[in-house]
Amino acid sequence: MPDAVRSTVISTIDTSSTELHDINKKVHSHPETAYKEYYAHDTITAFLEARGFQVKRSTYNLPTSFEAEYGSGGRLVIVCAEYDALPEIGHACGHNLIATSSIATFLAVAEAIKAHGIKGRVRILGTPAEEGGGGKAKLIDAGAFKDEIAAAIMAHPVSSHQVFKKPGIYDGLAGFKLIASHKFRTEFRGKPAHAAGEPWNGVNALDAAVAAYTNVALLRQQMEPDERVHGVIEAGGTVPNVITEYTRMNWNVRSPTKARVDKLLDRVKSCLEAAAVATGCKIQYIVSPTYLNLRANRKLCETYARDMNAIGVSIQVEQEKDMNASTDMGNVSHIVPSFHGAFVIPTEPGVAGHNPAFAAAAGTDDAHRAALQSAKGMAMLALSVLVDDRIAQQAKEDFEGDDD
Known part of the structure; x- marks a missing residue:
């Protein structure tokens, strides 16, 4: 210069x-x-x-x-x-x-x-x-x-x-x-019911969110040391005596390269979808731009x-x-x-x-x-x-x- x-x-x-x-x-x-x-x-x-x-x-x-x-x-x-x-x-x-x-x-x-x-x-x-x-x-x-x-x-x-x-x-x-990162939200939708009077008539979306978080926590044991997954529950219900109809979670899935983060995302989605199946909830993804x-x-x-x-x-x-x-x-x-x-x-x-x-x-x-x-x-x-x-x-x- x-x-x-x-x-x-x-x-x-x-x-x-x-x-x-x-x-x-x-x-x-x-x-x-x-x-x-x-x-x-x-x-x-x-x-x-x-x-x-x-x-x-x-x-x-x-x-x-x-x-x-x-x-x-x-x-x-x-x-x-x-x-x-x-x-x-x-x-x-x-x-x-x-x-x-x-x-x-x-x-x-x-x-x-x-x-x-x-x-x-x-x-x-x-x-x-x-x-x-x-x-x-x-x-x-x-x-x-x-x-x-x-x-x-x-x-x-x-x-x-x-x-x-x-x-x-x-x-x-x-x-x-x-590193690369997938950013997305998941919505779990269930069915409301009186939590004490007839809980068997409800489908609990909060249970789906808790199960999803737990499943991902278990997955971390089998992740590479340079990979990261973290999430929060943004919407988790209203009052305890009503079965929660709707929950929303916000997730980041990170890995050093696009190829690796795509593979990790597939594993994370399996954890989330398993929670939906276990609880009977419907799951929907809201996807944000991927960071390379x-x-x-x-x-x-x-x-x-x-x-x-x-x-x-x-x-x-x-x-x-x-x-x-x-x-x-x-x-x-x-x-x-x-x-x-x-x-x-x-x-x-x-x-x-x-x-x-x-x-x-x-x-x-x-x-x-x-x-x-x-x-x-x-x-x-x-x-x-x-x-x-x-x-x-x-x-x-x-x-x-x-x-x-």
Whole structure:
């Protein structure tokens, strides 16, 4: 990366820090769940419009998606922005920081294209509903990634102990690797009756849910160590003296690859359907988009680590083993060369994502600074893909050669 371009990236992000921090705090303090991120959508798009960008709001038939692009000709890099939160515990996955880092990346790349006459395009894509809603999967289906794309990039905040065996040595990770996940709900339907007077006339949907949960718990003994199944009862009845007519459960089935997660899903469904047969209930599935495993592109990871190391940020290139979590960015990584890094934010010992204490950590000044440091590396990565034929070609070859 030429020093002049690197200088533009760093100065653009540094001088925008106060405005970006304002966006960060606004999104953090107004947590919104999947497909309801109206405040975040309006706040971010208004900010980009105020900076002179032409923004498309509510794109691809999703009210809380957006898109803005800068540049012309050459290759195209997409920066993915997430901004949804978790029910009840807010930004406990730090998506306010993802939004901040992605906006900063977009601003820096656009300014470098303008200042140095770089041929190429950068596009920021607002991707709602990562937390269970499969927003990127729906965006893929709607054509958001139909163009010829040289790279899609983003980064996620983590606690140091989540990804490193020796916390404190690295400030971040380039090759974040997450596993595949099937997400779905099951509905059990029975027949109500007086639970004391004539229970024999009822068909108990709560018994079906309990049996299903127990069957899956027994299955865990025969699962591979790197596989996960977890579920909750979302609707479990009303009063104890009425046989429960309806229950609903929410499930995640995870395994490192699509092929393996499909096999595990078949086994889980047998457990669920056995519960329906045993209780006489009817079962119905409500299916959400499948999350594919996240593929780490070797060349993009090496390039990001190199540029981050050049500004004094220590980055581990490869994750030692897959992390047993999932993201819809995995779906993107199966259709275009993709980079999904991780940057460390300070947390209390033992605190990780999906913990209320992580939501608090995601709102700190230190977390904001870490997000902007990652943005500098992502901006330099994007620009490297735009200007360096060798890097772009190698990233394409790594993508085509990845058979995960």
